[in-house]
Amino acid sequence: MGFKWVEGKGLREGRRPKELWKSVEKTKAQEEDRAAKLLPQFVIVFFMEVTVTDNKGDKQPTIAVDFDGVIADYDGWESASAFGPPRGDVIEVLKVLRSEGWKIVVYSCRASEEIGPYLRENSVPFDEINQNSSSPARGAKPVATVYWDDRAFCYSGNAQKDLEKLRNFRTWSGRR
Numbered sequence: 001m002g003f004k005w006v007e008g009k010g011l012r013e014g015r016r017p018k019e020l021w022k023s024v025e026k027t028k029a030q031e032e033d034r035a036a037k038l039l040p041q042f043v044i045v046f047f048m049e050v051t052v053t054d055n056k057g058d059k060q061p062t063i064a065v066d067f068d069g070v071i072a073d074y075d076g077w078e079s080a081s082a083f084g085p086p087r088g089d090v091i092e093v094l095k096v097l098r099s100e101g102w103k104i105v106v107y108s109c110r111a112s113e114e115i116g117p118y119l120r121e122n123s124v125p126f127d128e129i130n131q132n133s134s135s136p137a138r139g140a141k142p143v144a145t146v147y148w149d150d151r152a153f154c155y156s157g158n159a160q161k162d163l164e165k166l167r168n169f170r171t172w173s174g175r176r
């Protein structure tokens with residue numbers, strides 16, 4: 001770019017070839033100097049991009065964790081403001097996952113405004129409730145690597161094999 005610009009300008013202004021050559025030489029040196037200064041900046045930006053992608057991008061594992069029956073004990077619906085006590089084993093494991101770089105999305109049939117204060121008061125680590133804004137979904141289900149739920153049944157790959165287990169499904173606490 002620098003070379004063409006100087007040559008065109010020089011010719012238009014009627015400069016002698018010797019002057020023109022000096023201008024070209026000077027511009028080439030300036031370009032090289034500029035490139036040398038830009039290179040470290042480019043390397044730093046590229047490194048930052050790679051680092052950000054590794055930690056916060058699509059590669060970040062996400063756990064979607066159910067509220068009632070997992071984070072909080074659940075013994076049947078009472079009201080929007082009634083919650084079971086927090087489950088210490090779950091909170092501890094969520095803390096471990098978070099320390100390993102996992103994103104934590106709490107999902108529930110309850111509204112986020114209802115459970116947010118409970119999560120904060122009981123030191124439950126979480127990033128978002130009922131959504132995963134880093135991977136927006138078109139439906140109600142938040143995007144996650146794994147769903148941790150007391151009412152989930154993991155598809156075995158053979159539906160017929162699962163059928164009877166689905167009919168007899170119970171939560172870990174024995175609830176149907």
Ligand SMILES: [Mg+2]
Nearest residue numbers: 066068069150
């Ligand atoms: Mg549940």
